[in-house]
Amino acid sequence: MHVRAPGARRTAVPAALLATGLLSALLTAGCGQDDDPSVAAPSTPATSAAAPTSSAPASAGSPTPAASTPAVDREITVTVAKRRVSPPTGRVTVTKGQLVRITVTSDVADELHVHGYDLGARLPAGTPGSVEFRAEKTGLFEVETHETELVLFQLVVR
DSSP: OOOOOTTHHHHHHHHHHHHHTHHHHHHHSOOOTTOOTTTSOOSSOOBSSOOOOOOSOOOTTSOOOOOSSOOOSEEEEEEEETTEEESOSOEEEEOTTOEEEEEEEESSOEEEEETTTTEEEEEOTTSOEEEEEEOOSOEEEEEEESSSOOEEEEEEEO
16 A cells, blocks of 8 residues: 655646746746845846956966956846837847846846846946846746836747
C-alpha cells in the first residue's frame, strides 16, 4: 500500500505549470502597485547607474584596464521625456543566456521594472538607472516604469 504525503500533490501542480510555461505567463501577466523590485532578491544585482567609462587613452603596450562590470552581450537604452518613450515601444529580442543591461533615463523621478525577472532600479529625474542580468528565463516580459505606468518595451528571450 502506498501513502502519499499531504504536500506531495501541491508540489506537483506548480511543477506541471512550470513545465507548460503557464506559471511564467501568470507571473508576467500584471503588475500591482504593491510590487517593490528594490525588495526582491534578483539573481544578479541591479545597479542604479550605468558604469562609468574612462576617456583617458591607454598607453601603448599596456592592456586597457578592465571595466568594473563585465562586458554585456546586449545593451538596451531608453529615454523617457514628456511621457514619450524613445525609441518607440516595441519588442526587443535577446538570446537565452545573454548578459543584458537595460539603461533608462527619465525626465521625471520614477522606477524601472522588468517583469518576470523581478528587477528594478530607481530613476532619479535626468539620471540614468540600469539593471543588468543574465537572460535565463525564456518568454515575453514587459519592461515598464511604475509611477508613470509607461511600457518601455517588451523583452523577448528565446
